[in-house]
Amino acid sequence: METELFVIVDLGRVWVDLAVSATDLPLVREGQDVAVAVRGITETGSGKITFVSPLLDKETRTARVVVSLDNAGGRWRPGSFVTAKIAVESHDAAVTIPFAALQTLDGRKTVFVRTKEGFEARNVVLGGRDGPVVEIVSGLAAGETVAASNTFPLKAEVSKPGDED
Structure with a gap:
């Protein structure tokens, strides 16, 4: 045995x-x-x-x-x-950002880009999304810094009615 x-x-x-x-x-x-x-x-x-x-x-x-x-x-x-x-499909994306960084202003997808003066709202065109990351096809260059979280106060600031004369 x-x-x-x-x-x-x-x-x-x-x-x-x-x-x-x-x-x-x-x-x-x-x-x-x-x-x-x-x-x-x-x-x-x-x-x-x-x-x-x-x-x-x-x-x-x-x-x-x-x-x-x-x-x-x-x-x-x-x-x-x-x-x-x-991964059933893949392609290289030159510019990606966290999906949470996106806001919608006047019906357009917008990100807040850091400038010397603070942040500016910039319209972007989206490509594919992979979970928490989305491709930016146009409107943002590789290497630019965007606000990735807490963007609602920036949106509120931009959305305020302007000073009227």
């Missing part, structure tokens, strides 16, 4: 099993980048899809997708529940 005494495990790289719905499956393919997070941990990990199952689970209508994730630091524990974001 044989008895298993021990199992040698290398956790330097782990696999993350994802359940992807049948409707999202056409957007998923091997080699795509994936951001992985565990509830309660602020750090995220990044990996690549190494396998997309051609079969759907009869009950859940999901397919198994496997992500290979570097675990040299040992922070990813097998068996943990994770959330994952699969």
